[in-house]
Structures are given as structure tokens and as C-alpha cells.
Amino acid sequence: MSSGSAGYGKVTVLLSTHNGSIFLREQLDSLYQQTYPNVRILVRDDGSIDSTRNLLEEEHVKGRIALLQGHSNLGAASSFFELLKNAAANKAEYVAFCDQDDVWDPEKVARAALRLAAVPSDHPAMYCSRVEVVDERLAHIGYTMPPRKIGFGNALVECVTTGCTIVLNRAAVRLLGKNLPISGVMHDWWCYLVVSCFGEIIYDSTATLKYRQHGNNAIGLAGNIYIQFFRRCHRFFGGCGGHLRMSTQASRFLSIFKDRVPVSNRQILVDFIAAKSSWYRRLQLALSSDIWRQKWSDNLLLRLLILINRY
Numbered sequence: 001m002s003s004g005s006a007g008y009g010k011v012t013v014l015l016s017t018h019n020g021s022i023f024l025r026e027q028l029d030s031l032y033q034q035t036y037p038n039v040r041i042l043v044r045d046d047g048s049i050d051s052t053r054n055l056l057e058e059e060h061v062k063g064r065i066a067l068l069q070g071h072s073n074l075g076a077a078s079s080f081f082e083l084l085k086n087a088a089a090n091k092a093e094y095v096a097f098c099d100q101d102d103v104w105d106p107e108k109v110a111r112a113a114l115r116l117a118a119v120p121s122d123h124p125a126m127y128c129s130r131v132e133v134v135d136e137r138l139a140h141i142g143y144t145m146p147p148r149k150i151g152f153g154n155a156l157v158e159c160v161t162t163g164c165t166i167v168l169n170r171a172a173v174r175l176l177g178k179n180l181p182i183s184g185v186m187h188d189w190w191c192y193l194v195v196s197c198f199g200e201i202i203y204d205s206t207a208t209l210k211y212r213q214h215g216n217n218a219i220g221l222a223g224n225i226y227i228q229f230f231r232r233c234h235r236f237f238g239g240c241g242g243h244l245r246m247s248t249q250a251s252r253f254l255s256i257f258k259d260r261v262p263v264s265n266r267q268i269l270v271d272f273i274a275a276k277s278s279w280y281r282r283l284q285l286a287l288s289s290d291i292w293r294q295k296w297s298d299n300l301l302l303r304l305l306i307l308i309n310r311y
Contacts, residue, residue, distance in 0.1 A: 008038040009093025009117070011109050011167070014083035015065075016076060018046040020100035021055055023212060027100055028059065030209075036109040040092065041065040044083050047073030052100075080163075080187040081180050088177025095173050097188070099164040101212045102131075103138065108208040112167035115202050124172035124199030126191055128161040131211040138210055145294075146205045152265045153291045155189075155196040156272055157246050157302055157311070160294060163188030165208060172199060179256050184244045193253060197265050246311045247276050275306065282306050 013031060017024060031041055043065050045053050059065045068086060080097060087095045094113055098104075112127040119125040133141040147160040154160065166188060168176070172195050181190060195201060244252065250272050254261065261269060268290045275281040285291070286303040293299045305311045 011094040012092035013041045015043045015098040016079040017100045019050045021051045023101035030104040034109045044068040045071040046079040077187045096167040103210040116169045125169045126195040127167040127202045129165040129204035130207040132207040134210045152196045155193040159189035
């Protein structure tokens with residue numbers, strides 16, 4: 001994949017695996033078949049007990065992938081953060097997140113690199129895209145909907161980026177690598193939050209991979225409207241499931257970046273956090289257009305959650 005790569009910035013694909021032997025070979029093959037000529041694949045296994053590590057060792061011996069040392073079970077987000085820390089310490093021009101059970105279109109990396117190359121090198125940027133949702137046999141189910149509006153006010157309350165589509169430029173990798181949170185934050189949401197605050201989000205409305213929907217997905221995309229509704233209610237009204245509430249994540253974000261938050265976003269962030277301790281400020285926040293979710297029903301539900309202080 002590296003022949004003829006002069007002039008093409010290196011793309012490091014970060015792949016975290018966990019008991020993924022059923023679909024991993026197909027995903028790896030799709031990475032090997034990328035048309036972009038300068039791709040490195042860095043893998044971290046997150047405590048697999050099936051044959052995943054054997055498969056990875058075989059590919060490593062062949063020189064097709066690089067393996068990060070250590071395979072304790074950290075969870076998907078922390079495993080990806082470990083990979084990101086390694087990438088930040090190296091000089092890849094672009095970094096892409098990769099799940100173990102998808103199938104990438106051959107042009108996926110090339111599309112992202114082309115769009116990111118148009119951004120000044122010192123400006124943090126994150127590329128993401130739609131996905132085609134498929135079943136275990138790759139039969140088409142549907143496509144994810146493009147967001148109607150992206151930005152920091154959305155990133156505070158919702159993650160619209162599918163992690164496996166994310167590609168970061170070097171400036172974004174440096175920024176994220178130096179400011180990683182402790183456990184509880186999903187890696188894709190954190191990337192969206194940070195880059196939307198300090199840089200640029202590039203959304204590609206073309207689907208660039210087949211997102212395999214099956215029972216073992218770490219997070220997964222809901223398969224139909226009923227499952228979506230159930231998951232939404234559970235997420236909003238049930239337990240946090242090990243992840244932070246929106247306001248807690250926002251507080252953690254402010255504690256890490258402090259006075260570096262641009263003025264244009266700082267007041268939104270401060271108001272969002274301060275509303276937790278004031279009924280009047282929650283009412284103001286619930287009526288504000290500075291924060292928003294993509295679907296009108298989710299937007300209404302968000303306002304309700306703010307009013308009852310469950311955000």
C-alpha cells in the first residue's frame with residue numbers, strides 16, 4: 001500500500017479489536033484494498049479471548065499491520081484513546097478510526113484525505129461521513145441521515161459522527177492527543193466536541209463504508225424506529241450506562257481546556273454548565289437556540305430534560 005506514495009501524507013488507521021474474529025478478516029481485506037497509497041494500520045486488541053489475537057499476529061508477521069503492545073480490556077473508547085495517544089506521538093498526517101466488523105469502500109481513505117488536504121495544516125479538522133447500514137451478511141438495510149446542522153452547540157448535547165468514519169488531520173490529532181479525558185467519554189463524541197470548538201468539521205453526505213449491524217456491536221445503530229425510540233428513552237431517562245451525562249462531559253471539557261475555549265463558544269459552555277444549579281437559567285437554556293439536536297422530537301426531549309435537570 002505504500003508504493004507510489006510520494007506526495008501523499010501518511011494515513012494511520014487505528015483499529016481496536018475485541019473478540020472480532022468472525023468479521024475481522026473481511027474488514028482487514030477492505031483496508032488492504034484502499035486506493036490511497038500511503039496507509040498504515042495500527043491495531044490494539046482489547047482483551048480478546050477468541051482467535052482474534054492469533055489472526056492479528058499472523059498479519060503482523062506478514063508486515064501488513066502494526067500491533068500496539070498490551071491487550072488488557074479497557075473498553076472501546078479507552079482502547080481508541082490509547083491508539084490515538086500513540087498516533088499523536090508519531091508523525092502521521094492523518095488518523096482514521098476503524099471498527100473491526102465493517103467493510104470500507106475502496107475510496108474511503110482517499111475521499112477523506114482529499115477533503116482534509118484543503119484545510120490549512122495548522123487548523124484542526126475532522127472528516128466524517130454517512131454510512132450504509134447492512135446486516136451480518138452485508139445485505140443493505142438503509143443509510144444514516146445527514147445532520148441538518150453541525151457545530152459546537154450540537155456537540156454539547158449529541159454526537160452525530162459515526163466513529164468509524166472519522167479521519168483527523170495532524171493539527172486535530174495533536175490537540176486531542178494532549179487533551180484526552182479520563183474514562184466515561186466516548187471517543188467519537190469527544191472528537192466531535194473538541195474539533196467543533198477549536199476547528200472544522202467536514203461532513204461527507206456520501207456513505208463511505210458498510211456498517212454491519214449485529215448483536216455484538218459495542219454501540220451500534222438502531223435498526224428500526226421502535227428500537228431507536230427504546231434506545232433514546234433508555235439513554236435519556238435510564239442510567240448512564242458507564243458514560244457521562246451531557247453536563248458532566250461539558251464540565252470535564254471546560255476543566256481541561258479552561259481559558260483556551262474561544263469566546264464564541266465559551267458563553268454557551270458556561271451557560272450550559274451553570275444551568276444545572278439554577279431553575280431560571282435552565283428555563284433560559286431550554287428556550288435557547290444555541291444548543292440543538294438533529295431531530296425535532298429529540299430537540300423537544302432535550303428541552304424537557306434540561307427543565308427537569310436530567311441532562
